[in-house]
Amino acid sequence: MAFCNRFGSLLRHSISQSSASKGQGSMGALLNSIRYMSSSKLFVGGLSYGTDDQSLKDAFASFGDVIEARVITDRDTGRSRGFGFVNFDSEECASSAMSAMDGQELHGRNIRVSFATERAPGPRGGSGGGGYGGGYRGDGGYGGGAGGRDGY
Numbered sequence: 001m002a003f004c005n006r007f008g009s010l011l012r013h014s015i016s017q018s019s020a021s022k023g024q025g026s027m028g029a030l031l032n033s034i035r036y037m038s039s040s041k042l043f044v045g046g047l048s049y050g051t052d053d054q055s056l057k058d059a060f061a062s063f064g065d066v067i068e069a070r071v072i073t074d075r076d077t078g079r080s081r082g083f084g085f086v087n088f089d090s091e092e093c094a095s096s097a098m099s100a101m102d103g104q105e106l107h108g109r110n111i112r113v114s115f116a117t118e119r120a121p122g123p124r125g126g127s128g129g130g131g132y133g134g135g136y137r138g139d140g141g142y143g144g145g146a147g148g149r150d151g152y
Contacts, residue, residue: 040094064093
């Protein structure tokens with residue numbers, strides 16, 4: 001199912017790109033999308049905060065053609081979250097990189113390398129509420145234990 005969703009998404013993206021360029025290169029955009037989809041993606045965890053996209057790409061380039069290397073950063077601070085992804089053009093390259101790099105040291109940290117998995121659909125993270133046990137109390141009020149009529 002994830003494969004079908006990914007394929008549909010890439011196909012829609014290719015069509016929108018080709019219609020934006022008025023039909024020029026539409027077959028090339030579709031082939032690039034299929035090539036990208038068939039490539040293998042690795043998850044790299046335990047990264048040093050000093051690791052950036054280019055140094056991550058350089059660390060994995062000896063195993064094959066790296067399509068993209070991306071260190072995930074915090075959207076508020078811009079600081080690395082300590083993990084990233086590396087996309088190869090073939091599963092063979094990704095497999096050899098995973099075998100060779102898992103547990104190795106990169107910029108002073110032992111990294112974990114595994115095949116990336118598709119993120120499950122649906123809401124992400126947290127319960128959606130604020131802190132302090134918020135929510136409906138049953139006595140007509142909302143909130144938690146921070147100075148309300150609930151005896152705390």
